[in-house]
Amino acid sequence: MAIFETLQTAFDSADIPWKSIITLFTVGQFAFETYLTLRQYKALNIKTLPPVLKHEIDQDTFDKSRRYSKAKAKFSIFSDVFGLFQNLFFIKYDVLPKLWNTSVMLATNYLPTRFAPVSTIAQSLCFLGLMTNLSNIIGLPLSYYHHFVLEEKFGFNKLTVKLWIQDMIKSNCLATLIGGPVLYLFLWIFDKFQSNFLWYICLFIFVVQILAMTIIPVFIMPLFNKFTPLEDGKLKKSIEDLASSVNFPLDKIFVIDGSKRSSHSNAYFTGLPFTSKRIVLYDTLVKESTVEEITAVLAHEIGHWQKNHVLNMVIFSQIHIFVIFSLFTSVYRNNSFYNSFGFFIGEKTDEFLLEKMVSSFSSKNSTVLTSTFPTIIGFMLFNDLLTPLDCCMQFGISLLSRWQEYQADAYAKSLKFTHHLSRALINLQIKNLSTMNVDSLYSSYHYSHPTLAERLSALGYVSEKKKE
16 A cells, blocks of 8 residues: 555645635536526426327326426526535535543543543544534424425425434434444454554454345334235235245335325335345335236336346445445645645644644634544545546446346346336336436436337337327
């Protein structure tokens, strides 16, 4: 890792305007994503359906879909503007040092003494708790509007205010009970292996990822939704026959009460790549689709298993994590990087820093003098520094995901489900009021699935109405 040590030395300069660089990247990402949204909004003004959908979607549904998509686009722009001003406010007014000072006070005065040997980790956990709660409070108006205004207007929201509040409380409790220990171990690795943390942190994240894939479907999701075993009947037999015919390791089939939160439909399976799988069907899908259509959708899902897409995504994720943390080694102990945002490391006592510290303390209480590097702060700022790379990666991730969706569709087609899968996709498009006309650049960045028109064309679907 000599190259990263060289980069760390090269980048540790007081002449590098880190705060200005991150501000520029933040504004640049906002400008780029807003440009994409405006391109998509222009595509939504097209008043004709794609040719392959011409005989499948009636005009009223198409018009309602356009209104829904436009409303979501406007909300997206507003949310992005809100987020931009929030980020710029945090940067300009040194909110992170202020929160860190508060967390130090809390950790010092209120945590048990057994945390003293790892006080920096305790302070980091307090900081993350403050940051999370502050973000949740700031985001409440947007969350409320999304569910109870936008989704409600188009008939999708089934949440009550009571259930919405209960979900937030459950989520925060789980984040504390599960996320707290995970973050503690994450920070402990950096504290324990300061010069060679890379392989340890990658192994830790891999273990956490595997545990999450195992625990979340079985223990966490039932805290929010009711999972009922699919009753015996034609649908269950059709799914079991399909699974048996392709040697899919089916364990159980559940119906989830998704309708208590939304009228959107979906289906998926859970389970590690080499273990038995659980198939989950939304109750809205079961009520609104035929047995043949649901079976076709599951043939598509089984295609993901057959093509090892879950395993491939785990491997891709690990490579991505390795690259990210390899790059992080070049800045995580960079004094100038922390100094730019008001965090001064005690060992660094050259004349410039001492002068800047005195000036900062005398003007406002937003400077931190700490004896160790606050790793969690460094990682948060590093993520902002990676914004251009993240934008490029987003195109690659979307491309990979869309390619996998085409493969899963092709697998279902090989099992003679072309017609029923096409009909299921069309019905889901109608029920969910999904966007019909999509800008190509926008979809390449934001869409994990090909558009309906693209999928039907790839399947070679020909409308029965067109044949007539």
